[in-house]
Structures are given as structure tokens and as C-alpha cells.
Amino acid sequence: MMATTHVLVAAGVASLTALAAPEHAPAAVAAAGLGGLFPDLDIYAGHRRTLHFPVYATGAALAALALAVTSTSAVTVAVAAFLIGAALHAALDALGGGLELRPWEGRSERAVYSHYHGRWLAPRRWIRYDGAPEDLLLASVAAVPTVLLVDGALPAVAAILGVSTVYVALRRRLAALWARLAEHLVPRLPPTLQHRVPERFVDAD
Numbered sequence: 001m002m003a004t005t006h007v008l009v010a011a012g013v014a015s016l017t018a019l020a021a022p023e024h025a026p027a028a029v030a031a032a033g034l035g036g037l038f039p040d041l042d043i044y045a046g047h048r049r050t051l052h053f054p055v056y057a058t059g060a061a062l063a064a065l066a067l068a069v070t071s072t073s074a075v076t077v078a079v080a081a082f083l084i085g086a087a088l089h090a091a092l093d094a095l096g097g098g099l100e101l102r103p104w105e106g107r108s109e110r111a112v113y114s115h116y117h118g119r120w121l122a123p124r125r126w127i128r129y130d131g132a133p134e135d136l137l138l139a140s141v142a143a144v145p146t147v148l149l150v151d152g153a154l155p156a157v158a159a160i161l162g163v164s165t166v167y168v169a170l171r172r173r174l175a176a177l178w179a180r181l182a183e184h185l186v187p188r189l190p191p192t193l194q195h196r197v198p199e200r201f202v203d204a205d
């Protein structure tokens with residue numbers, strides 16, 4: 001799934017805060033959006049493993065949610081929202097495509113690493129790959145509660161959906177461009193750097 005889908009799904013869930021504690025809704029939505037983005041900071045360092053915790057983050061998010069409900073404050077709500085965003089991200093990655101340069105080919109059996117299970121979870125491919133049309137559909141549907149429940153959210157949501165639409169339109173061409181670039185550039189890199197290029201980026205066949 002696209003990073004923007006993760007942000008909008010997390011924000012959409014957090015926007016439900018407006019029904020119970022409207023004064024905390026904007027902070028919850030912002031924190032959830034950041035939480036939805038956070039796991040992918042591992043993109044160049046053990047992607048979908050280092051910062052992805054499908055099981056543990058879910059446990060932490062549920063505990064934080066219980067605390068936010070019983071002891072509601074700006075801080076407990078924001079922490080719970082952030083963890084819910086991060087947990088949803090890791091869990092949703094298991095429903096997408098595998099970790100490969102062209103995930104629509106469906107050759108990778110690695111969707112996201114579960115530290116709890118001690119192994120990679122296989123991709124379900126409900127969303128075939130990040131940037132697939134159904135990915136944009138999910139992002140658009142997930143955006144609805146945020147727009148309806150949080151005042152002033154529309155411009156940000158529209159901008160995120162705009163960026164997503166461009167990405168979806170270019171997704172396959174970007175992969176082809178990257179494959180060509182990698183083919184030319186990687187052999188010219190010093191050997192120490194060559195080892196640092198993630199395997200999925202140099203799969204040029």
C-alpha cells in the first residue's frame with residue numbers, strides 16, 4: 001500500500017475521536033497520520049521489518065487505547081492514535097503485495113515481518129501492489145470520515161489524494177525507470193555501497 005493510503009486509513013480511524021472527544025480529534029488525526037507514516041522510515045534499513053510490528057504494535061495500540069478511554073487527555077489520545085496508525089500500517093502491509101521491485105509480478109512471498117511469529121508473513125494481495133488502482137480506491141474511501149468529522153481537513157486530504165493519484169498513474173513507469181537506472185548506476189558504485197542497495201532494487205531481470 002502507498003504511504004499515503006496508510007496515512008489516510010490511520011487518520012480515518014482516528015477521526016472517530018470526534019464522536020467521543022471532539023476537542024481531541026485534530027490532534028488524534030495528526031498523530032495517527034504520523035503513526036501511519038512511521039513504519040516506512042525503515043525503507044532503506046530492513047524494510048517492512050525494522051519498524052513494522054504487526055502483532056506487537058497492535059497489542060501496544062490496544063493498551064494505549066484503553067488508557068486513552070479511561071484517562072482521556074491530549075497526550076494519551078495522541079499516543080494511542082500514533083500507535084493505532086503504526087499498527088494498522090504493519091497489519092495492512094500483510095494484505096498487500098510482496099517486497100519486490102515489480103510487486104504486480106507476485107514473485108515475493110515476503111509482505112511484512114512479524115517479530116512475534118519470527119518469520120515473514122506472506123502477501124495476501126487484496127491490494128495487489130502499492131499504487132494499484134484498488135490502493136487509490138481504499139485511500140479515497142478511508143478519507144471520507146476524516147473529511148466529514150474533522151473541520152478543515154479537506155484541503156490536506158485532497159492534497160494527499162492528489163499526490164496518490166499521480167503516483168498511481170506513474171507507478172509502473174517509475175519501477176521501469178528505477179530498474180534502468182539501477183542497471184547503469186549500481187555496477188559503478190564502490191563495492192561497499194553496492195552491498196547497501198536493497199536486493200529488491202537491483203532485481204533487473
Ligand SMILES: [Zn+2]
Pocket residue numbers: 039040048052089090093
Ligand atoms: Zn510498510
